[in-house]
Amino acid sequence: MAIYLDHAATTPVRREVVDAMLPYLLEDWGNPSSGHSFGRAARRGLDEAHERLAAARGAEAREIVLTSGGTEANNLALKGAAWAGKARGHRIVTTSIEHHAVGHTLRHLEKFGFETVELPVDRYGRVDPDELEAALDDRTILVSVMLANNEVGTIQPIQDVAERVRRHRGILFHVDAVQAAPYLPIDMASLDADLLSIAAHKFEGPKGIGALFVRHGTHLLGQQHGGSQERHRRAGTENVASSVGMAVAYELARAEQPGTARRLAEQRERLAAAVLAVPGVELTGHPRDRLPGILSIIARDTDGTSVSQALDLEGIAVATGSACTTGSPEPSHVLAAMGYPDEEARGALRVSLGRTTTNDEVELVAVAIPRTLAMLRIGSAAIAADPLGQAIQPGVPAGA
Ligand SMILES: Cc1ncc(COP(=O)(O)O)c(C=O)c1O
Known part of the structure; x- marks a missing residue:
């Protein structure tokens, strides 16, 4: 009998999730942007996925951008906020233990004139909120700190970090909650973040689907161009079945x-x-x-x-x-x-x-x-x- 103890890499999809997805693969498989009955049926599923995901996170449906997973959610958060804030400043503060989906994205932004400040962590992998606050200045436009680390599991003092960021008007706060989402009782209302990333495959949902929560009023430039899906923030025909699966998986994970x-x-x-x-x-x-x-x-x-x-x-x-x-x-x-x-x-x-x-x-x-x-x-x-x-x-x- 095989024993799987690598749930931080990915998790098996649970039965209830597959059951919720199947109707959108076999029956209501239309394009949600189409105006006819096939499209409308798919649109209902997609809208419901937004609403259920938002409700489970203390957010509003319009605050959710569906993505292809945690990596894309982080890319959209960082690049979208960086380019939207470029006129105000070019400095981004983060930690030295972020997932590569954050670290490598910031390396990429450096090629375009953004400056990254990578804060050290202690022996346990925790960032010091005082040091973080000291690194914020009037050129800083964004702070990105993960909620919990995927390699060692350390949880950051995220509320304290959020409070420090809030003392400086105009700095956006991004939280990579991909690893923490199924295990910590956090929501958009209590966690004072502007941007927050999750990925369904970490909580028994399908792979290749995730979401970025974008607090209403946050200025973000879409990074994928084409159609006007996801309120112009993420072009491309939506993955309806997986979105529904993610919403169900998330509700179950939150409840349990x-x-x-x-x-x-x-x-x-x-x-x-x-x-x-x-x-x-x-x-x-x-x-x-x-x-x-x-x-x-x-x-x-x-x-x-x-x-x-x-x-x-x-x-x-x-x-x-x-x-x-x-x-x-x-x-x-x-x-x-x-x-x-x-x-x-x-x-x-x-x-x-x-x-x-x-x-x-x-x-x-x-x-x-x-x-x-x-x-x-x-x-x-x-x-x-x-x-x-x-x-x-x-x-x-x-x-x-
Ligand atoms: C903390 C963290 N952020 C981002 C990601 C990337 O998510 P995805 O695999 O859905 O692209 C992972 C995946 O392991 C992760 O653990």
């Missing part, structure tokens, strides 16, 4: 959030107790202010890729701490910013639990990870002692 968060935190603690008892294993990220389902560690004298591959052979899916997207694992920029040298960051592992994770799975993995770490360490110690493998040549009698 307190129970899910409590259960996941208990399971994570059980797993942490077993894994952190292994010598040379250290928790990364904040010990308390962290997402309930993410256990991130560094195991010294190991390589996270080897550990995750060995676990994969046993049918257990976890992630390394590095951005291993192309087969050449690069050191994690998040761990580097938190002060871990590359040599230590190599041993990073991220185990992320989800709503459907069972206690039995947790018990199995609580045994499998310490065993795998021990086996790999014995293996590498043996290789270090006998690099040519002379002591274990098959068929050669001892002493021959």
Whole structure:
């Protein structure tokens, strides 16, 4: 039986979501911009998706821009706000541990004259609100801070950050809530953000659909040109079925959030107790202010890729701490910013639990990870002692 503990990467789509989507794939598949009955049926689904998503987030339907996921929502927020604010200033303040969908977008904007200020974080991955406020000046047009980090699960002091930004008129505040959205009780009303990104596949919705919440009155320049969809903020025929799926998935996640968060935190603690008892294993990220389902560690004298591959052979899916997207694992920029040298960051592992994770799975993995770490360490110690493998040549009698 395979065990999936990589819910921070993506989650399975839940049955209720598929059921809600199917009518818009099989029956009401019209183009929502068409004026005829086929189009009107699809439009109803799309409008309802906006409304339900908004209601679940304490926002208004017109404040939602549907996108192709978290990456596009972040791109639209940053580029849209930067270009809209260019006449007032060119400075954008962020942190050094944002997802690449923010970090690389800002690198791109630098080529057009924008200046990015990347604030450092502490050993736990938290930004200091005082330092953030000190970085704001009258050329600053935008602040972007993630709500919770996808690699180590640390939750930022986001309310405090929001208050500091609000003291400066005219600075927009963007929050990347992609990883946090299913697990934290946040909404647009209580979280004083102008722009907030989410992605459905992190909360048991389909992949390739997300949303940017744009507070009413926020000036944002659309980054995709063509039709007038999404109130001129995102051209292109809408993905109606996935939008409906995202709204249903989000409602369910919000309704179940307190129970899910409590259960996941208990399971994570059980797993942490077993894994952190292994010598040379250290928790990364904040010990308390962290997402309930993410256990991130560094195991010294190991390589996270080897550990995750060995676990994969046993049918257990976890992630390394590095951005291993192309087969050449690069050191994690998040761990580097938190002060871990590359040599230590190599041993990073991220185990992320989800709503459907069972206690039995947790018990199995609580045994499998310490065993795998021990086996790999014995293996590498043996290789270090006998690099040519002379002591274990098959068929050669001892002493021959
Ligand atoms: C914090 C964060 N932001 C943005 C993204 C990008 O979202 P998507 O995969 O939907 O493009 C991710 C995905 O892992 C994420 O964790």
